[in-house]
Amino acid sequence: MSTDIVVTGLGQRSSLGQNVSQLWESLLAARSGFKPLDVVGRFGRGLGAPLLQQASSPSERIRCALHSSVCEAIGDSGLVSTATTPALECPAVIGTNFGDSETYLEHGDYLQSARDVLAEVGHCGELWAVSTACASGVGALGIAFDLIRCDGADVVLACAYDVITTYNYGGLASLKALSPEVIRPFDKARNGTLLGEGAAALILERREHAEGRGATIYGEILGYGIANDGYHFTAPEPSGLGMRLAMTQALVESGLSATDIGHVNAHGTGTPHNDRIESSSIRAVFGQAAIGLAVTSIKSAIGHTMGAAGALELIATILSVRHGVVPPTLNHEESDPELGPGLDFVFDSPRSVHKSAAMSNSYGLWGCNSSVVVRRGDES
Amino acid sequence: MTTAWNQVEPAGDASGRVVVSGLGPVSTVGVGAPAFFDAIIDAFESSGSRSVYRHDLKRLKADDYVKLRTQCVDPASRISVIAAALALDDAGWREHACDPTRIGLVLGTAYGSHETLNDYLRTSSPSPIRFVHTFINTAAGLTSQVFQLRGAHAVLCSGSLAGMQSIRYACHLLKAGKADRIICGGADSATGPLGQQNEPGSTFANRTTLEGAGVLALQQAGHAHRRPHAAIAGFSSASDRSLTSEVFGRAIRSAMRSAGIDAREVSAVVLATTSAHPVPAMQREALERLGIPARKWLDLASFIGDVGAALSGLGVIAGCALLKNVRHGQHVLVVGLDRNQCDVIVLGAKS
Numbered sequence: 196m197s198t199d200i201v202v203t204g205l206g207q208r209s210s211l212g213q214n215v216s217q218l219w220e221s222l223l224a225a226r227s228g229f230k231p232l233d234v235v236g237r238f239g240r241g242l243g244a245p246l247l248q249q250a251s252s253p254s255e256r257i258r259c260a261l262h263s264s265v266c267e268a269i270g271d272s273g274l275v276s277t278a279t280t281p282a283l284e285c286p287a288v289i290g291t292n293f294g295d296s297e298t299y300l301e302h303g304d305y306l307q308s309a310r311d312v313l314a315e316v317g318h319c320g321e322l323w324a325v326s327t328a329c330a331s332g333v334g335a336l337g338i339a340f341d342l343i344r345c346d347g348a349d350v351v352l353a354c355a356y357d358v359i360t361t362y363n364y365g366g367l368a369s370l371k372a373l374s375p376e377v378i379r380p381f382d383k384a385r386n387g388t389l390l391g392e393g394a395a396a397l398i399l400e401r402r403e404h405a406e407g408r409g410a411t412i413y414g415e416i417l418g419y420g421i422a423n424d425g426y427h428f429t430a431p432e433p434s435g436l437g438m439r440l441a442m443t444q445a446l447v448e449s450g451l452s453a454t455d456i457g458h459v460n461a462h463g464t465g466t467p468h469n470d471r472i473e474s475s476s477i478r479a480v481f482g483q484a485a486i487g488l489a490v491t492s493i494k495s496a497i498g499h500t501m502g503a504a505g506a507l508e509l510i511a512t513i514l515s516v517r518h519g520v521v522p523p524t525l526n527h528e529e530s531d532p533e534l535g536p537g538l539d540f541v542f543d544s545p546r547s548v549h550k551s552a553a554m555s556n557s558y559g560l561w562g563c564n565s566s567v568v569v570r571r572g573d574e575s
Numbered sequence: 576m577t578t579a580w581n582q583v584e585p586a587g588d589a590s591g592r593v594v595v596s597g598l599g600p601v602s603t604v605g606v607g608a609p610a611f612f613d614a615i616i617d618a619f620e621s622s623g624s625r626s627v628y629r630h631d632l633k634r635l636k637a638d639d640y641v642k643l644r645t646q647c648v649d650p651a652s653r654i655s656v657i658a659a660a661l662a663l664d665d666a667g668w669r670e671h672a673c674d675p676t677r678i679g680l681v682l683g684t685a686y687g688s689h690e691t692l693n694d695y696l697r698t699s700s701p702s703p704i705r706f707v708h709t710f711i712n713t714a715a716g717l718t719s720q721v722f723q724l725r726g727a728h729a730v731l732c733s734g735s736l737a738g739m740q741s742i743r744y745a746c747h748l749l750k751a752g753k754a755d756r757i758i759c760g761g762a763d764s765a766t767g768p769l770g771q772q773n774e775p776g777s778t779f780a781n782r783t784t785l786e787g788a789g790v791l792a793l794q795q796a797g798h799a800h801r802r803p804h805a806a807i808a809g810f811s812s813a814s815d816r817s818l819t820s821e822v823f824g825r826a827i828r829s830a831m832r833s834a835g836i837d838a839r840e841v842s843a844v845v846l847a848t849t850s851a852h853p854v855p856a857m858q859r860e861a862l863e864r865l866g867i868p869a870r871k872w873l874d875l876a877s878f879i880g881d882v883g884a885a886l887s888g889l890g891v892i893a894g895c896a897l898l899k900n901v902r903h904g905q906h907v908l909v910v911g912l913d914r915n916q917c918d919v920i921v922l923g924a925k926s
Contacts, residue, residue, distance in 0.1 A: 300692065306734070321813075325731055327712055346747075428708075428713075
């Protein structure tokens with residue numbers, strides 16, 4: 196039985212659109228989803244990238260974003276149109292950093308809104324959930340990948356979400372992680388990140404199962420890596436050990452060499468530490484292949500969507516290899532010599548890429564690191 | 576095309592290539608494998624009538640088990656660190672030089688840092704350190720930090736089954752070569768705001784919510800420093816719109832099939848299911864229909880309480896205790912339930 200694992204459905208909801216087409220079009224047009232936030236309460240008004248259609252409470256925004264994303268991905272995959280699918284019986288994996296903090300506090304259920312959404316769409320398969328801070332999106336993807344590879348599932352729904360709340364905005368502000376003005380990943384003047392919110396969903400499927408039903412194949416997941424710094428609860432390990440471990444695991448599992456990778460959709464938070472250590476880690480892992488390697492961060496357009504970031508950025512990475520174009524990193528003013536020579540940061544406007552494979556990185560507090568390698572769907 | 580989606584079976588080797596090398600039980604009935612084993616065997620032989628609450632886990636100090644560089648501000652983190660220390664020592668991994676980048680950690684939790692979050696949100700000015708300790712992955716992050724576990728890392732938070740899923744995912748990671756050894760299982764503390772809600776009429780009415788951790792050290796067979804406690808022989812998961820005896824029976828049949836055994840080779844069934852589920856009759860019906868008599872069942876939650884995701888981790892450790900004196904070829908089923916889902920792990924005795 197083939198263990199090629201492909202992506203046959205995509206869905207998203209974020210500040211840059213209510214579906215995947217709108218997001219992709221906005222990213223290539225270098226649009227930004229930032230505006231003053233009205234959800235941050237006692238911490239004052241800051242900038243962020245909220246959902247286009249605001250709902251009143253965090254739980255309602257989770258439901259709105261996740262329901263929209265999951266429905267889009269399922270519809271996009273064509274799974275619901277088949278007569279043999281009376282309900283969505285496949286396993287589902289949820290990734291989230293902050294979960295549903297309202298229902299969590301009240302009832303001890305971290306996932307109540309997500310459970311409700313999955314029940315609404317008819318899901319009755321087994322449920323998994325992962326929370327590795329802002330690396331949760333790739334964490335969900337990884338579990339979904341292994342449920343197909345190791346357990347024989349044909350299809351798995353992987354989704355991730357997070358929304359901006361008074362609690363997480365205030366906490367990240369207290370960590371001095373937020374920029375007072377604008378997010379400039381990999382720029383000399385970078386001074387912090389800005390939050391975004393949203394959800395993303397992907398349908399992962401065994402290739403022969405997907406081909407058997409004539410599904411559209413957006414891309415192939417070749418491998419992923421997850422590692423921990425074992426170092427500090429906020430600061431990344433200075434040498435980038437955990438980042439390098441995750442990238443190396445993903446590359447090794449993919450069976451590709453570093454020269455096969457055309458671009459990296461970086462974690463790229465715009466914080467001084469992350470961007471410096473991530474850049475040096477990419478150079479260390481890719482070696483000579485890092486010279487001219489395209490690197491971008493879409494957080495400059497949609498903000499740091501926390502637990503959803505890995506899944507949203509994976510969608511962008513899959514579309515990049517599918518269409519041969521990398522969306523730009525916005526707000527560039529001056530290159531940072533500290534980030535070293537070699538890497539080709541994609542600033543300001545989209546860049547064509549000709550290689551069919553790419554890597555996406557996501558990192559989180561408590562030393563969480565994750566990377567995933569994808570390839571165009573027709574390259575098997 | 577949807578066949579077997581909700582009846583997952585292992586595609587790879589299910590012959591016991593992943594073994595349980597170390598155990599870290601932290602429970603009110605015993606801390607450490609010897610004490611916990613005694614309590615479990617006593618409970619099993621007396622059909623659960625003799626075991627009682629013995630330990631106040633709040634008195635346990637992480638410093639007694641490992642030299643900490645940091646303060647454990649969260650109760651779940653404290654017991655997670657203690658359980659991991661016990662499992663690492665039991666496996667002999669702390670006395671042998673092991674590459675820390677090849678040791679992973681996959682921890683399940685239902686309640687995470689609930690108590691810390693509750694305290695944090697009551698304060699008028701947010702502390703950055705306390706904020707970070709409100710994350711549900713705090714216990715896992717701190718445990719990785721304390722023991723320098725830098726390999727594959729994940730925190731599962733789907734609820735009571737998260738401990739069991741962590742063991743299954745750890746097997747995936749080992750089989751995929753992402754780690755050589757993995758610390759996994761469940762840890763939870765619900766003695767704070769959640770535990771106080773257990774009065775009649777509250778959300779958690781009729782539940783005995785306690786705290787505990789059930790942490791295991793897993794690795795590929797043949798690499799163990801010491802004789803393993805058991806082999807992971809198979810697992811399954813079944814679900815439907817609601818939990819029925821049919822779902823329960825399907826999960827057990829699927830698990831036995833994945834391990835290549837029948838009911839005659841099952842020496843015990845550990846029911847690591849919480850009292851919040853109206854399932855005792857359902858379990859009884861399904862097990863009797865499968866030919867597994869009541870004398871072989873151990874209802875774990877009835878004497879160690881609802882310990883969230885720790886329950887299923889402790890269930891697997893209880894399974895190892897019950898395998899201790901059985902002959903090679905016998906197996907223990909560990910059954911976990913949450914909402915509409917039933918997961919089963921099959922443990923095999925090691926000769």
